[in-house]
Amino acid sequence: MHERVIVLVEDNANDEELTLRAFRKSNILNRVVVVRDGAEALDYFFLRGAHAGRSPGEIAQVVLLDLKLPKIDGLDVLRALRADERTRLIPIVILTSSAEDQDLMRGYGLGANSYVRKPVDFNQFVDAVRQLGLYWLVINQAAPV
């Protein structure tokens, strides 16, 4: 049996909590798996380390990926996921504070599906998360597993 989850790669506790709150407020009820650095993210996807025992039936419906991460940064995580047969089709949304052109270009260049800048205004943030959830969890037809 497959379970469709949202994977949030985020090292900042405040942002994590606010993002989860935004999901709740948007009535997105999927389980959210939170990983807190780039290395852990890769462990999760490739069932290694602390995540070696997780259920292989957990399917990431969408990954929300921050760029600035401890150990392995977001772009390297993205590169690794796109390079692996098992993860190359997972929808990945870059969710970050940076609006630098070069981050955008690199992100799309490495195969990000979407790039969203986290707004400071929480209402706008909730809006953004709602639209994201609506699109990636409801409208978008994911590649068959």
Next chain:
Amino acid sequence: MADDGTSTALVKRLRDGLRLVSTVAQSFAETTSDYRRLLDVIARNIAEAIPDTCIVLLRSGEMLNIVAIHDGTPSAGPRVRRTTRGGTPVREATISADVLANGPLFMPRIDYARLRTQMIAESVDQLEASQTTGMLVVPLGARGELHGVVWVLRHGTQHPPLDELDLEIVRDLANHAALAISNARLFSDLQRSEQLRAAEERAVQASRLVDAIIENIPDMVFVKDADKLAFVRLNRAGEDLLGLSRDQLIGKTDFDFFPASEAEFFVAKDRETLASTVVVDIAEEPIHTPRGTRWLHTKKVPLLDATGRPAYLLGISHDITERKQAIADLSAAKAATDDANRELESFSYSVAHDLRTPLRAIDGFSLALVEDYGDRLDVEGQRYLARIRDAAQRMAELIDDLLTLSRVTRSELRRERVDLSALAHTVLGALQRLEPERRVEIVIAPGLHAHADPQLAAIALDNLLGNAWKFTSRRADARIELGRLPGDAATTYFVRDNGAGFDMTYGDKLFGVFQRLHPETEFPGTGIGLATVARITQRHRGRIWADGRPGAGATFYFTLMESHA
């Protein structure tokens, strides 16, 4: 009465002879250098007076050259073969040589048999062949110099034989002629030596000028001989540079003064120059001097002799030590600037990321407090939270504006054709959508184009039109205009509004970062926008300036090109 007839003829000959001598003497007195023409005249006169053949030969070194030849009896036909035109050497046992050595030869009747015993056959044969019966040969001598000989020849028996009177007249004329030749030669020698002296003087002056030029050239100039590469010349700049006097240097080679590796390099380049026979350019070479190592830009030139072989090597060295140092300093400064820029870039990146994150928490949790615990807060408490959120959002704007300013400063400028009119419509359209209730008269001149960076131009218009939109917010008859001034070399664009305006007293503060002329409560803003626009015009080598009055609107003028006006 035969005696009387003879006397009369004799008197006539004497008179003719005297006249001839006096004419010739006078002519010679008047002449200075053109004695050859006069010798010709003499030869003709003698030939006519005798009347028979007269030949004048002039000596030039060991050669005798015929300079005049006249036949008194042309009807008799050519009796003197003119094969000697090119000159004959003065040889022993020729008649001319004999006369030059021993004085006049006078033979009224030539005894060929006897003559052959005295002279070489060749010259005698010639005489006999031309049926010469008598001859008279006198030297042209004066002041101990022998210039040549005068021959008078009698042919056949048609005329009486040559006599003593003929000898006297010819000798007299020869003496005059010789004197004239001596004078002329003296004069010409004098003239030549005068010319020589003047030429020498000119040469000395020319050489002095060349010396002065070489001496005063502010670069080192040196000359080496092509063979041993020993110095033969060095100018003052060279002495100063090397710290050596030319007396110390001349005659020596590079190995006597410079470290072996340097000397070997110099000599190798010298040899290369001489072998290639073209100029060799050495962009930089180090040289050991009392002031430490100096860097030279040297050109080496082969100086060729008349046969095209290199005889000397000319070197011209420009001291580039300071310039090289300046270039090194400049590239160090550039490296430092690049470092600083990279640092700024990573700083800006951190600002974007790290400062915004806590702001988001402040805003987000304030809102969470309102949403989840609003019922336990009174109105004042709710207002405080609203102010916290306002402040957080305002700080986010500030950060974004500062980031834009820094991006505007460091991004690469890429000019292309930008449609400013279309851009303005887009910007104002967006503003209108944000505040659909506002009624603003918008006047955008059609077809405004600029050769500018499209992104930066968009940021500039965004700020200028955004300001105009903001500062006209309190007017019911708001009007915003974008146009260009007519007839300017560098196109001047302007954004004009009829909004709040400003006091020109503070006009210079308009374009500074964080400078605001209106209270935040009246018109919100970060005070970074116009600084950003000013930076954008600067990056385009353009200018920005403004004109305004409180309550009467403002006009911002800007150019996006260098103005040469």
